[in-house]
Amino acid sequence: MNTLTRELNSVAEPADQTQLHEEDHHHHQAPKGIWRWLLTTNHKDIGTLYLWFSFIMFLTGGTMAMVIRAELFQPGLQLVEPNFFNQMTTVHGLVMVFGAVMPAFTGLANWLIPMMIGAPDMALPRMNNWSFWILPFAFTILLSSLFMEGGGPNFGWTFYAPLSTSFSPDSTALFVFSIHIMGISSIMGAINVIVTIVNLRAPGMNWMKLPLFVWTWLITAFLLIAVMPVLAGAVTMVLTDKYFGTSFFEAAGGGDPVMFQHIFWFFGHPEVYIMILPSFGIISAIVPTFSRKKLFGYSSMVYATASIAILSFLVWAHHMFTTGMPVFAELFFMYCTMLIAVPTGVKIFNWVTTMWRGSISFETPMLFAVAFIILFTIGGFSGLMLAITPADFQYHDTYFVVAHFHYVLVTGAIFSIMAAAYYWLPKWTGHMYDERLGRIHFWCSVISVNVLFFPMHFLGLAGMPRRIPDYAIQFADVNQIVSIGGFAFGLSQLIFLAVVLKCIRGGEKAPAKPWEGADGLEWTLPSPAPYHSFSTPPEIK
Amino acid sequence: MKQWLYCALVLVFAPHLAAAEMPLNMTQGVTEISGKVYDLHMTILYICCAIGVVVFGVMIYAMINHRKSKGAVAANFHESTKVEIAWTVLPFIILILMAIPATKTLVAMEDTHDAELTVKITGSQWKWHYSYFDQDIDFYSNLATPMSQIEGEETKGENYLLEVDKPLVLPTHRKIRFLMTSDDVIHSWWLPAFAIKKDANPGFINETWARIDQEGIYRGQCAELCGKGHGFMPIVVQAVSAAEFDTWVSSQQAAAGAAAVEAEAALSQSLSLEALMAQGEQVYMSHCAACHQPNGMGLPGIFPPLKGSAVATGPIADHLEAVINGRPGTAMQAFGKQLTAQELAAVVTFERNAWDNNTGDTVQAADVDNHGK
Ligand code: HEM
Ligand SMILES: [Cu+2]
Ligand SMILES: [Cu+2]
Numbered sequence: 018m019n020t021l022t023r024e025l026n027s028v029a030e031p032a033d034q035t036q037l038h039e040e041d042h043h044h045h046q047a048p049k050g051i052w053r054w055l056l057t058t059n060h061k062d063i064g065t066l067y068l069w070f071s072f073i074m075f076l077t078g079g080t081m082a083m084v085i086r087a088e089l090f091q092p093g094l095q096l097v098e099p100n101f102f103n104q105m106t107t108v109h110g111l112v113m114v115f116g117a118v119m120p121a122f123t124g125l126a127n128w129l130i131p132m133m134i135g136a137p138d139m140a141l142p143r144m145n146n147w148s149f150w151i152l153p154f155a156f157t158i159l160l161s162s163l164f165m166e167g168g169g170p171n172f173g174w175t176f177y178a179p180l181s182t183s184f185s186p187d188s189t190a191l192f193v194f195s196i197h198i199m200g201i202s203s204i205m206g207a208i209n210v211i212v213t214i215v216n217l218r219a220p221g222m223n224w225m226k227l228p229l230f231v232w233t234w235l236i237t238a239f240l241l242i243a244v245m246p247v248l249a250g251a252v253t254m255v256l257t258d259k260y261f262g263t264s265f266f267e268a269a270g271g272g273d274p275v276m277f278q279h280i281f282w283f284f285g286h287p288e289v290y291i292m293i294l295p296s297f298g299i300i301s302a303i304v305p306t307f308s309r310k311k312l313f314g315y316s317s318m319v320y321a322t323a324s325i326a327i328l329s330f331l332v333w334a335h336h337m338f339t340t341g342m343p344v345f346a347e348l349f350f351m352y353c354t355m356l357i358a359v360p361t362g363v364k365i366f367n368w369v370t371t372m373w374r375g376s377i378s379f380e381t382p383m384l385f386a387v388a389f390i391i392l393f394t395i396g397g398f399s400g401l402m403l404a405i406t407p408a409d410f411q412y413h414d415t416y417f418v419v420a421h422f423h424y425v426l427v428t429g430a431i432f433s434i435m436a437a438a439y440y441w442l443p444k445w446t447g448h449m450y451d452e453r454l455g456r457i458h459f460w461c462s463v464i465s466v467n468v469l470f471f472p473m474h475f476l477g478l479a480g481m482p483r484r485i486p487d488y489a490i491q492f493a494d495v496n497q498i499v500s501i502g503g504f505a506f507g508l509s510q511l512i513f514l515a516v517v518l519k520c521i522r523g524g525e526k527a528p529a530k531p532w533e534g535a536d537g538l539e540w541t542l543p544s545p546a547p548y549h550s551f552s553t554p555p556e557i558k
Numbered sequence: 559m560k561q562w563l564y565c566a567l568v569l570v571f572a573p574h575l576a577a578a579e580m581p582l583n584m585t586q587g588v589t590e591i592s593g594k595v596y597d598l599h600m601t602i603l604y605i606c607c608a609i610g611v612v613v614f615g616v617m618i619y620a621m622i623n624h625r626k627s628k629g630a631v632a633a634n635f636h637e638s639t640k641v642e643i644a645w646t647v648l649p650f651i652i653l654i655l656m657a658i659p660a661t662k663t664l665v666a667m668e669d670t671h672d673a674e675l676t677v678k679i680t681g682s683q684w685k686w687h688y689s690y691f692d693q694d695i696d697f698y699s700n701l702a703t704p705m706s707q708i709e710g711e712e713t714k715g716e717n718y719l720l721e722v723d724k725p726l727v728l729p730t731h732r733k734i735r736f737l738m739t740s741d742d743v744i745h746s747w748w749l750p751a752f753a754i755k756k757d758a759n760p761g762f763i764n765e766t767w768a769r770i771d772q773e774g775i776y777r778g779q780c781a782e783l784c785g786k787g788h789g790f791m792p793i794v795v796q797a798v799s800a801a802e803f804d805t806w807v808s809s810q811q812a813a814a815g816a817a818a819v820e821a822e823a824a825l826s827q828s829l830s831l832e833a834l835m836a837q838g839e840q841v842y843m844s845h846c847a848a849c850h851q852p853n854g855m856g857l858p859g860i861f862p863p864l865k866g867s868a869v870a871t872g873p874i875a876d877h878l879e880a881v882i883n884g885r886p887g888t889a890m891q892a893f894g895k896q897l898t899a900q901e902l903a904a905v906v907t908f909e910r911n912a913w914d915n916n917t918g919d920t921v922q923a924a925d926v927d928n929h930g931k
């Protein structure tokens with residue numbers, strides 16, 4: 018194993034391999050300014066790029082959400098016309114999924130995986146550079162299509178055919194192309210993660226000693242490799258249906274529009290787990306640290322993650338109960354979906370039991386982690402309700418679904434990313450962040466996010482469909498409350514920006530291990546972590 | 559400061575609170591099935607709440623009592639196979655208990671046998687088309703809320719965006735089978751009171767059914783994103799007693815007969831340009847303006863303009879062809895099925911003369927009738 022590690026490392030990065038043995042300040046010879054960032058093959062630089070890119074996309078997608086909420090503040094059409102409204106919902110979804118959440122996780126993987134497994138860097142550093150640098154192009158293409166004649170994509174982030182084929186704007190080819198690039202980027206990122214974890218673990222870091230963040234990312238990477246090509250297939254068929262006269266999804270030519278949905282959700286459901294499994298890893302690192310107690314049920318966490326990943330391939334049609342499937346298919350997908358709640362429950366029980374009889378303190382990362390557990394569980398509950406097919410006929414395509422996936426994605430995925438940022442910022446920057454500001458950010462976020470998303474459950478149950486630019490007057494009050502929550506949540510994120518900038522600029526010096534209860538190899542490195550993580554493999558207890 | 563905030567909040571919310579009557583929960587609906595769905599919803603909701611109380615209860619207890627600041631010292635257990643098996647098996651059992659009623663209801667919902675009445679529902683951008691199979695009744699149901707209310711020039715009515723020109727009339731206490739399909743993109747016919755939401759897929763037919771227990775007016779909306787008018791294609795069902803329904807059916811059939819006579823008469827009429835323009839403008843605003851815009855400019859890159867366009871100023875036959883048979887594979891529908899010859903003649907005349915198109919052409923119902931013959 019060890020020789021393989023060395024070999025792979027030297028093949029992948031001969032230049033850096035020689036530098037590994039030098040003092041850490043060697044990177045002064047590296048290019049400066051913009052070229053440093055364009056040419057970098059360093060996992061920390063690339064991680065930083067990913068994280069900033071993700072934050073910029075988070076603000077971009079957030080601005081679109083503000084447009085949506087402003088239009089929905091009152092009944093009637095006030096600010097934007099329906100076609101532009103549809104572009105906002107579509108691009109908001111695409112930017113948040115592919116631009117904010119996924120790159121944030123890849124950024125965290127880049128920063129943390131080598132440090133956590135005792136490796137010097139990622140295994141494939143040049144590909145790492147490439148997989149990041151194609152992303153800004155993908156999003157420039159996607160966002161610029163909004164300014165084309167006819168506008169950008171307006172068919173929902175799920176781009177159901179034939180709305181996205183015969184009935185879509187001229188810019189659809191750009192949408193397809195940008196999704197292809199994002200997919201390539203994700204696949205390269207995933208390959209890199211797998212190769213790194215399989216080959217670059219320090220001697221003695223055997224599978225059942227891997228930190229859960231590494232485990233969850235490993236499984237996520239396999240999911241990515243399995244489903245991103247399916248998405249690529251779906252967009253390619255949309256492309257040829259629209260421009261080259263094929264009829265994959267066109268009934269008139271012998272195709273089937275519902276087949277599009279099967280293909281999309283075969284990608285789409287694993288995709289939602291791609292956006293949550295790394296969170297599980299993050300929470301499994303933070304909760305034990307601030308409970309000053311070992312994670313309860315480590316091995317069951319690993320098995321639960323694996324079973325969620327496997328089950329995630331068997332439930333896709335729960336997004337399609339109303340498309341008119343045979344009863345036996347509906348039953349199959351209902352049962353499988355309900356089954357997913359079991360391993361998800363195991364995780365929650367494990368975290369709660371970790372806290373039980375711990376010695377808990379509530380620094381900002383722990384505040385976000387606790388909020389994650391509670392609010393993600395609420396999202397899990399609504400997921401379970403959505404799994405009940407007859408009830409889903411009422412919930413489907415209403416604000417109830419919108420509430421569900423924002424609980425799991427915003428208070429789930431995004432909160433875990435925030436928690437991770439606070440938790441590892443001292444390691445990244447060498448400074449402690451401003452704890453007071455961090456807490457203010459937390460409380461503003463957690464209150465506003467619930468004002469924003471909780472009432473959406475009621476809207477859905479009362480009959481408000483999703484993706485509409487205007488609504489019946491009975492929904493007016495609740496929409497107004499939701500919009501106020503939305504603006505407040507959006508503004509609160511500027512506090513986060515302030516905390517991060519302040520922490521990068523300076524602040525109290527962070528020790529190697531700033532958290533009393535923390536465990537893991539990354540805390541054995543000094544803060545800020547050296548340019549190359551472990552030039553000599555660490556000793557594993 | 560606080561007072562100001564309070565005042566602001568009151569100002570924002572007070573006018574609405576008076577009008578508020580949004581239910582905060584799913585409603586029970588008016589069919590046996592919708593009642594069962596409601597029961598399922600409540601059961602699973604209570605189960606979730608119960609689990610939530612236990613899990614969050616334990617967690618909050620730990621957060622309060624097992625804090626470092628209270629001097630708590632961490633225990634060091636981190637494994638227990640027994641506990642873990644218990645909390646895998648217990649949820650499993652709860653899920654099985656939940657799956658049983660869900661399965662029964664689902665099977666009942668999908669059983670469309672022995673229907674007494676069949677209605678075909680066709681979605682098209684952005685209206686619903688209803689046809690009663692054995693009664694020979696057939697009509698479109700359009701949004702009735704005027705543009706002026708949507709754009710805020712007029713106060714919004716009670717049923718803002720949930721009102722149509724012609725509701726779907728259905729009898730109570732009869733098993734009604736619905737067949738759903740679509741002319742263009744995917745729509746979804748959702749009537750919460752019946753617990754029915756079924757996609758209307760182009761080229762395919764979906765089935766579902768209802769037996770309505772109570773007379774009344776029930777409102778719903780399209781639930782699947784279908785383009786820019788998605789928020790503007792409501793569903794209104796008027797459920798009446800079986801006897802009333804039968805009278806309604808005969809009155810509709812009589813009206814259809816009268817309309818046929820009128821259409822026949824229209825064929826031999828020749829209307830003035832002014833008369834055609836006046837009628838044509840109305841038809842244009844209700845059927846065409848959503849895409850081609852009231853000013854005939856269209857939306858560049860999505861919907862072509864008619865002002866000065868080759869079709870609207872070129873040969874009349876090409877213009878008629880586009881309007882009557884539509885442009886397959888695009889958002890341009892075939893209006894030949896939806897409008898009478900007289901209406902088609904008027905709207906084509908309007909398009910050829912409005913917005914400085916000024917071709918001076920008049921098109922008569924007979925021209926429409928002769929088109930393609
Ligand atoms: C207990 C676990 C979960 C269950 C049982 C569950 C179940 C469901 C079901 C049945 C739907 C379809 C609802 C409909 O459209 O009618 C749905 C939608 C969705 N779920 Fe979940 N879910 C779970 C967890 C998650 C997680 C962890 C995520 C992501 C982090 C997630 C993200 C989504 C998204 C994004 C959608 C909506 C997609 C769309 O239509 O735009 N869910 N979920
Ligand atoms: Cu899913
Ligand atoms: Cu629709």
